[in-house]
Amino acid sequence: MVNEKPSLSFWQIWNMCFGFLGIQFGFALQNANVSRIFQTLGADMETIPLLWIAGPVTGLLVQPIVGYLSDNTWNRLGRRRPYFLIGAIFTSLSLLVMPNASVLWVAAGMLWILDASINISMEPFRAFVGDNLPKRQQPKGYAMQSFFIGVGAVVASMLPWILSHFGVSNSAPEGHIPDTVKYAFYMGAVVLFVAVGWTIISSKEYSPEELAAFGEQDEEAQSDSPVRDSGRWFKSGMLFMVPAALGTLLVWMLGWDKQLYILSIGLVLFGLAQWLMSWRRKTPKANSGFDTVMDDLFAMPQIMRQLAWVQFFSWFALFAMWIYTTAAVTSHHYGTDDPASELFNHGANWVGVLFGAYNGFSALAAIIIPVMVSRMGLRMAHSVNLLLGALGLLSFLWIKDPQWLLLSMVGIGFAWASILSLPYAMLAGCLPSNKMGVYMGIFNFFIVIPQLLAASILGLLLRYGFESNPIYAMVIGAVSFALAAMMVVKVKLQNGHQVELVGGGAHG
Structure with missing residues (x-):
């Protein structure tokens, strides 16, 4: 009889x-202030999406690598906790350095380092829930994570606004970062390190031997990813390489x-990566981490494939919001595009309050969403929350008083809490425990790819379709949320047990 x-x-x-x-504290400071920092250091509106690709690219590279490494790590700190530390x-150090950047290229470089560091900690936290909790409690774990994400981000996003009300200078000479932003980043570095440190010292992990003793591990470890042969890898790579190479040539x-x-x-x-796999399959070679990630990418569970489209449109909308909210609010609601003006910085601080x-609403939603799920089911609850997010983004267009944008944030908060918990609840129980880290890293691809696409085309859509008016990025995001809401209804859950478990709530 197996243990449970x-x-x-x-x-x-x-x-x-x-x-x-703590992780979300750093992430929220980045989301609410990076566009402001870039504009202050001289970036124009069309180059900001390019500068923002640091996050998606580092996530694409770092998360599956860290996932694979953490799946195969065991030392005195455990399996995932070494990567938390x-x-x-590195995230805390990056938060100390970034607001002191004096030129744009330094700030952009620090964003790459900051994002990579955040991803090193963030990816194992997702796998940590799968490692430590039985399947019936995994949705509670993800809901609890969503709660802390909301709480941490509330304070972090509002810090510059709060500090300005305590007399910290909110303006600076042209090309310099205001003290409100600098001190917010310094405080964020301390909070992040202390919060992650608390999890490291107060939590334990199961050893590989203990995990192997659980029935879940035994059952899931039986099926490994099927391996594609060399020819199939080559043909698949060709399907990506030819149109992509032609596209690159045409752009040039x-x-x-x-x-x-x-x-x-x-x-x-991506085509070259598949050709590399084709070459590796031609000659016998020991399986590497790269082979594992590529094999598992093409052998992921069906529900993960279905959720990929939901994640794609959800995160396209979020990336549009993160990039353009500062520019949209300062121009549409405050009537200024001058980063050196007091009015611009007042509007930028208000964006921090909105974020x-x-x-904050997402922290409340983390408590309410389990009740929604128990009444509607996972798919309908997620669909409703995404539609609330669409309505919230769309309302930026017709709301004139920036104070009333707080109402828009209710819908966005519900969508955010739902995105951070319900897709993972739908995945709970269908991922092999011995590959939990690498699959969570691969699932991140469907968060990263839409952000890369947004960085590629959002500026073009605004320039040629909306005369570079950033308020319409909110409209594009609303449409994307609505598409995600339609896609989630088509997801076929393998069983219904997740619904009952999520319905138990985030707090007991």
């Missing part, structure tokens, strides 16, 4: 998820917008 993972108490789940408060150290020859290089070169690289508000 024991249920954890409320406080044990609290401790293992508490580090997400490494990521926390015809002088099309350089942002399109993000898309075309990305497809070329704090939607994260």
Whole structure:
């Protein structure tokens, strides 16, 4: 008779998820202030999406690598916690350095380092829930993470606004970052390190031997990813390489917008990765981490394939919001495009309040959503929440008083909380425990790819369709949320047990 993972108490789940408060603290500071920093250092509106690709690219590269490494790590700190610590150290250092950047290229480079560091910590946290909780409690774990994400982001997003009300200078000479932003980043570095440190010292992990003793592990470990042969890898790579190479050539020859290089070169690289797999399959070689990630990418569970489209449109909308909210609010609601003006900085601080508000509403939604799921089911609850997000983004267009944008944040908060928990609840129980980290990293592809696409085409859509008016990025995001809401209804859950489990709530 096999053992079963024991249920954890409320406080044990609290401790293992508490580090997400710190991670989101850093993530929220980045989301609410990076566009402001770039504009302050001289970036124009059309180059901001290009500068923002640091996040998606580092996530695309780092998360599956860290997932694979953490699946195969065991030392005194455990399996996932060594990566929590490494990521926390480098993220905290990055938060200290970034607001002191004096030129644009330094700020852009620090964003790459900051994003990579956040991803080193963030990816194992998703797998941590799958490792430590029995399947019936996994949705509670993800809901708890969503709660801490909301709480951490509320304070972080509002910090510059709060500091300005305590007399910290909110303006600076042209080309310099205001003290409100600098001190917010310094405080974020401390909070992040302390929160992640608390999870490291207060939580335990199961050893590989203990995981192997659980029935879940035995059952799931039986099926490994099927391996494609060399010919199939080559043909698949060709399907990506030919159109992508032609597209790259056309962008160069015809002088099309350089942002399109993000898309075309990305497809070329993916084709090359498949050709590398074709070459590796021709001669016997020991399986590497690269082989594992590529094999598992093409052998992921069906429900993961279905959720890929939901994630794609959800995160396209979020990326549009993160990039353009500062520009949309300062221009549409405050009537200024001058980053050195007091009015612009007042509007930018209000965006921080708005971002704090939607994260605050998401913390409340993390408590309400399980009730919605128990009444509607996972798919309909997620669909409704995404439609609320669409309505929230669309309302930016017709709301004139920036104070009333707080109402828009209610819908966005519900969508955000839902995106951070319900797709993972739908996945709970269908991922092999011995590949939990690598599959969570692969699932991140469907968060990263839409962000890369957004960085490639959002600027073009605004320039040629809306005269570079950033408020219409909110409209594009609303349409994308609505498409995600339609896609989630088509997801076929393998069984209904997740619904009952999520319905138990995030707090006990």
